[in-house]
Amino acid sequence: xxxxxxxxxxxxxxxxxxxxxxxxxxxxxxxxxxxxxxxxxxxxxxxxxxxxxxxxxxxxxxxxxxxxxxxxxxxxxxxxxxxxxxxxxxxxxxxxxxxxxxxxxxxxxxxxxxxxxxxxxxxxxxxxxxxxxxxxxxxxxxxxxxxxxxxxxxxxxxxxxxxxxxxxxxxxxxxxxxxxxxxxxxxxxxxxxxxxxxxxxxxxxxxxxxxxxxxxxxxxxxxxxxxxxxxxxxxxxxxxxxxxxxxxxxxxxxxxxxxxxxxxxxxxxxxxxxxxxxxxxxxxxxxxxxxxxxxxxxxxxxxxxxxxxxxxxxxxxxxxxxxxxxxxxxxxxxxxxxxxxxxxxxxxxxxxxxxxxxxxxxxxxxxxxxxxxxxxxxxxxxxxxxxxxxxxxxxxxxxxxxxxxxxxxxxxxxxxxxxxxxxxxxxxxxxxxxxxxxxxxxxxxxxxxxxxxxxxxxxxxxxxxxxxxxxxxxxxxxxxxxxxxxxxxxxxxxxxxxxxxxxxxxxxxxxxxxxxxxxxxxxxxxxxxxxxxxxxxxxxxxxxxxxxxxxxxxxxxxxxxxxxxxxxxxxxxxxxxxxxxxxxxxxxxxxxxxxxxxxxxxxxxxxxxxxxxxxxxx
Numbered sequence: 001x002x003x004x005x006x007x008x009x010x011x012x013x014x015x016x017x018x019x020x021x022x023x024x025x026x027x028x029x030x031x032x033x034x035x036x037x038x039x040x041x042x043x044x045x046x047x048x049x050x051x052x053x054x055x056x057x058x059x060x061x062x063x064x065x066x067x068x069x070x071x072x073x074x075x076x077x078x079x080x081x082x083x084x085x086x087x088x089x090x091x092x093x094x095x096x097x098x099x100x101x102x103x104x105x106x107x108x109x110x111x112x113x114x115x116x117x118x119x120x121x122x123x124x125x126x127x128x129x130x131x132x133x134x135x136x137x138x139x140x141x142x143x144x145x146x147x148x149x150x151x152x153x154x155x156x157x158x159x160x161x162x163x164x165x166x167x168x169x170x171x172x173x174x175x176x177x178x179x180x181x182x183x184x185x186x187x188x189x190x191x192x193x194x195x196x197x198x199x200x201x202x203x204x205x206x207x208x209x210x211x212x213x214x215x216x217x218x219x220x221x222x223x224x225x226x227x228x229x230x231x232x233x234x235x236x237x238x239x240x241x242x243x244x245x246x247x248x249x250x251x252x253x254x255x256x257x258x259x260x261x262x263x264x265x266x267x268x269x270x271x272x273x274x275x276x277x278x279x280x281x282x283x284x285x286x287x288x289x290x291x292x293x294x295x296x297x298x299x300x301x302x303x304x305x306x307x308x309x310x311x312x313x314x315x316x317x318x319x320x321x322x323x324x325x326x327x328x329x330x331x332x333x334x335x336x337x338x339x340x341x342x343x344x345x346x347x348x349x350x351x352x353x354x355x356x357x358x359x360x361x362x363x364x365x366x367x368x369x370x371x372x373x374x375x376x377x378x379x380x381x382x383x384x385x386x387x388x389x390x391x392x393x394x395x396x397x398x399x400x401x402x403x404x405x406x407x408x409x410x411x412x413x414x415x416x417x418x419x420x421x422x423x424x425x426x427x428x429x430x431x432x433x434x435x436x437x438x439x440x441x442x443x444x445x446x447x448x449x450x451x452x453x454x455x456x457x458x459x460x461x462x463x464x465x466x467x468x469x470x471x472x473x474x475x476x477x478x479x480x481x482x483x484x485x486x487x488x489x490x491x492x493x494x495x496x497x498x499x500x501x502x503x504x505x506x507x508x509x510x511x512x513x514x515x516x517x518x519x520x521x522x523x524x525x526x527x528x529x530x531x532x533x534x535x536x537x538x539x540x541x542x543x544x545x546x547x548x549x550x551x552x553x554x555x556x557x558x559x560x561x562x563x564x565x566x567x568x569x570x571x572x573x574x575x576x577x578x579x580x581x582x583x584x585x586x587x588x589x590x591x592x593x594x595x596x597x598x599x600x601x602x603x604x605x606x607x608x609x610x611x612x613x614x615x616x617x618x
Contacts, residue, residue: 001045003031009045010034014349014401016384019331020429029398036389037398040326041348066405067412068442069422072372074297075559078618081611082118082301083111085565086475086575087150088135088178088587092595094154097172098183101283102152104300105290106595112294114605115612118373119291120301120562122475124150124284126225126277128312130232131242132184135587136576138305138377139344141312144366145225146280149180153187156279158194165190177588191279195272207282214278221362224254224317226273230266231259232313243311254317288370295617298372298421298560304363306378306385307344314345321351321359326387329394333429335498336579339386339394346385353406361410368418373560375446379424379438382407383431408441423469423560427451444469447558449549450483450513458520461555470558472549472567475575479567480549481542482574486510486535497579511535517549524552539570543603550607554614563611568604569593 010029011017015037018026038045074080085107090099092106107119124147125140132149140147153159168186172179200211215222228244231251236242244251250258263270284300291299307328308314315322328344330336352360367374376382383404388397415422423444426435435445445468452459464470472480478488486507493503514535518528526548533541546567553561566575573589580586598604 005045006031006034006038009038009043013038013041013043014384016399016401019386019395019398020333022332022334022337027395030396033389033392033396033398036392037326037387037400040323040387040389041350041400042324064405066408066437066441068440069408069412070415070419071421071442072297072419074618075421079554079557079559079561079615080117080297080617081554081561081563081615082116082120082296082298083107083565083568084120084301084471084474084562086122086587087124089575089590090595091173091591091593093173095173096153096169096183096186097175098149098178098180100150100152101280101287102155103595104287108287108291108294108296110595110599111608112291112296114608115615115617116608117296117617118298118301118560118562119296120373120375121303123303123305123377125305125308126313128232128242128309129184129188129229130236132180134242134309135178135180137303137587139307139309139342140305141228141309142225142314143305143308143363144221144314145277146284148191148276148280149183149187151187151191151276151279151283153190153194155283156191156194158198159190162190176590177585178590180588191276192272195275198275208285211275211278214281215274218274218277221317222274222277223270225277225313226270227254227259227263228313228316229273230269231262233269234262234266241311243309244316245311252316284370291372296372297617300371301373301375301423302367302371303375304367304377305344306381307342307346310343310345312345318359321347323348323387326389326397328381328385329388329397330386330428331397331399332395336394339388339397341388341394346381346387349400349402353403353410358410360407361414364410364414365418368414368420371418371420373421373423375423375425376411376443377425378428379426379443379446380428380430380434382424382438383434404437408437408443411443412441439465439467442467444560447471447556448473448477449553450477453513453516457516460520461524461552462557464556464558466557466559468558469560469562470553470556471562471564472553473564476578478574479564479571480546481539481567481570482572484514484533484535484542484545485537487572487574491574491577492579495577495580495583497577521548521552524555526551526555539572543606546603547606547610551610551614554611561611561615563607565591568607569598569601570603 015034018028021027087099090103092103095103123137126142126145127147128134128141172182232242235247240246250256288300322345327341328346329341332339347359384399384401386397387400388394411422423446424438425446445465447464447468447470449472489506492498518532522528569591576586577584
C-alpha cells in the first residue's frame, strides 16, 4: 500500500494532516499513525469500498444554519447563579462515608432559599463496582448508567438499621478521604440484604416508575450492563480484574456460549444490579424534584465525561460502537510536552450519530432526564478528538473528525425535548470557528476567571459573553485563596509535573496576575485595599478578596455564574491534580465540614449574599 493511498484514505476518514507541538508549530502526522488510526476506525485500505463516513461529512464546519438548543425563557432577562460540588465529598451526619442522593436534596434545601438556581455536579456515571478505587468520574465504566455508591441505603424501602452496619458507616464518615473500597463493600452488603427480602409492594409509589417498567424501558443495554457487573465481580474474585481486557477470551463477547451460560446461572445477580440502577434512578429523580421544590429554576446541572474506560461495561456490551485500538488524549503542548493519553474509549465517528436512538442521544438522555442543564466535557469533541494508537505515545496521535452538525442536531432536539440547557467546556486548543458554532447553536461557553486574560490583564466583567457560564475555578483547579497563594504552582512543582525553571517563571507571573486581578476588581467598582494580601497570606486575610472575586464573577454578563462549594468552605486540599495518579489521592478528598454546619459558615453566607445582590431572583 503506497503512502499516497494511505494519505487519501486518511483524508476521506477525517484524519488530520498535522498536529500541534509545544512550540506552536504544526507537525506532520506520520504514515504509521494514519495506518494505525485507520485500523482503529475499522477502515481497510486494501478494500475498494472503505467503510465509515467520508471527510466531507465529518470534517468541514457546518455551512447551513445550526439548530438551537434549549434556553429557559427566564434567562432572557435574568442572570442566575448556582453552586458546584463533587457529590462524593459531601459529609453529613447520616451518610455512609460518601455523599449520596439524599445529601443532594439537603444541599438544595440549603442553597435554594439563598437564591441559587442550580447545583452543578461532577459526573454521576457508573464506576467499576468490582474495583471501586478506580474512582475517577471522568473514566467511568459507562456513561449511560448511574453510580450505585450514591444510593442513600438508609432510605431504601426495606432497610432495617443494624448496629454493626451503623458502626462501620460511622467509621467511614470520619475518614478525611473517601474509602471507596470500604464504602462499596458496606453498601453492597446492606443492599444485598434488602434485595433478598425485597418485593415490589414494598416500593415507595411516589417514584418515577416501577422496577419492571424501568427494566422494560431500558431494555437490552441495561441488562448488558448488569451482566457485565456480575461477570466483573466474578472475574475480579478470580484475580482476573474488573475490566474485561484481562478476562479469558470466551468471556469477552457478550453473546458467547460461556457468557450465555453464566447469565443463566446468575440471573438473580443480574437482576440485583438492574435493581441498583433503578434505585439510583429513583433517588436521583427525587434529588431533581427537591432542587425544583427548593426554588431552583434550573435544578441539577450534570456533567458528561468525554469518554469511557477502555475495559468497562460500555465497551464490553456494545464494542462495535467504540474505537477499538486507539484512545482519547491530547497533543503535546507547553504544559505537557509529550502530550497526554487519557486512556478513554471514544465512539466511532461513523457510529456516534447513527441509529434511532443514536449512541450519542442515548448518552445525552441519560443525563438530561434528571437535569435542567448539562455540561459537555471537552466540547471540542463535537468536531474532533485527538486519538492515540494503543502502541504509540501521545505524540504519535492525530486529530480525527466527528460529525459536528449531526451531534449539534441531537443536542438541540434532545435539549428542547427535556427543557435542558447545554454548556460546552470550550477550554484549551479549539478548532477554528467552533466557538462561533456553539454560540449559534445556543450552547453556553465555559469561562474560568484565571483564563479570561489578555496582554492587558483580566478581561472586564462586561466582556464575558452573555451566552456563557462564568466561574472562579473547577475541580481541576485550586480555590480562589489557593490561586492567590500560588498553591497550584507549588503543587505542580511538588509532584514533578513541571521543571524548576518553568515553576519559577510561573511564580513571577503570579505576582503580576495578583496585581492585575486587583485592578480588574477596582475597575468593576469593587474597591481593593492599597496594600494587597501577600502571596503567603492566611485564609482569614484572604476572606475579603475571595468574596470580592465572587462579586466580580456575579457582575459578569454571563447568563450563569457558578460558585464552587470548596471556595465557600475554604478547602485547602485540591480535588484533582491533573498529571498525577499515585502521588495524590485524586477524587477522594472530602469537604472539611458537614452539611449540617454549612448554614452557619461565614464565608458561605458572605459569598451567597454577594451573588444574590448582583443576581437577585426575580
